Amino acid sequence: MKQVKFFLVALMAVVMGMSVTSCMNGEENNTVQGSLFVKVSPYDFPPSFVDAAGGKWIPTNATVDASKSMALISFQYDRTTVEPNATSINVTLVKDPYYFDKSHVTPTEPEVGNAPMYTLEPESYYGTIRGGFWNKDILILPLAYWYKKYNNTTEKEKYEAEMNAHSFRMYCDVATDFKDGVLTLTLVHDVNGGEEDVKRTDKNMDYKAFDISSVLSGIDGKTVNSVKVKVMENQSSDSYTDASEKLYNIEYKFAK
Known part of the structure; x- marks a missing residue:
């Protein structure tokens, strides 16, 4: 099982691209x-991380895996080394990045899956974990x-x-799944392989992460007011x- 417990609390606060930050104890501690x-920005040299606002986060103690797409990072840095209008920050990663x-x-009618989801709102010691949009395109x-x-x-x-x-695959047929400003996405879970007849x-x-940019292009600039995700659970x-x-x-939150 992947080790994600360290990052569970972060999802509730940072999924919209914001960071959970704090200064260490002491008024003079920076x-x-x-x-x-x-x-992941694979075409930078060296590869770097990019937040939802376009800012670059460059780890000084690790190499970014350019073959990955997204990550959740935990970091620290000295704020005295960052200029007020900086577009990049050198950071020390305090844990290995969690790539996903x-x-x-x-943009078609959904296929039928063969395995249920347990939930899209798992519980943790810190509370319920909920997803959200990282930017207007990425959920x-x-x-x-x-x-x-x-x-x-x-x-x-x-x-x-x-x-x-x-x-895990996501579908959206805008002809039937976009109505009155509500966009409905269907998440399908399949299990193929592994041991046979296993319980x-x-x-x-x-x-x-799911990129809805092609779906947004298909609704011809119409305003999306809310999004629903449909699953078999x-x-x-x-x-x-x-x-x-x-x-x-x-x-x-990205409606025009």
Whole structure:
């Protein structure tokens, strides 16, 4: 299972591109600490992280994985080294970046999945985790789903096969899924591969980003007032036949 507990509290505050920051104790201490969702900028030299406002975050103690799409970073920096109008900040990462995937929303009617979601609002020690828009195009969601737990050291092959078996796709047919300013997105969960006839009784959580830019282009400049995400959900078991439809409301602050 991916280790995301360290970052759970950050999602509730930083998914819109803001950072959770604080200064360490002491009036004269200039160390700023924070967490932030960022996009990987692979064409910078060296590759860097970019926030929703276009600012660059350049780690001084780690190399950015240019093959990844998005990340959640936890960092610190000396604010006395940052100019008032700086467009980039050199930071020290206090944890390894948590990388996650981004995919484009398919602008067609949804296909039928074969596995339910557990929830899009998982609970943690800090409270309920909810997704949101990073910018007008990119939606970040916490995905909680049923899986078969394996030890990633002693059962590495089975662990990797299980993690790779799960896929998540999002669809939106604007002809039917955009009405009165409300955009409805359908999230589909599929399980293909892994061990056959396995019962998935454990829960995993991961983040995934979805790019709705093609959908926005398809509505010809009409205003989106709110977004709903539709899923098939089952919080009792991994049975898809016993799953029921669930709608999640996502705030959209980018209406014209």
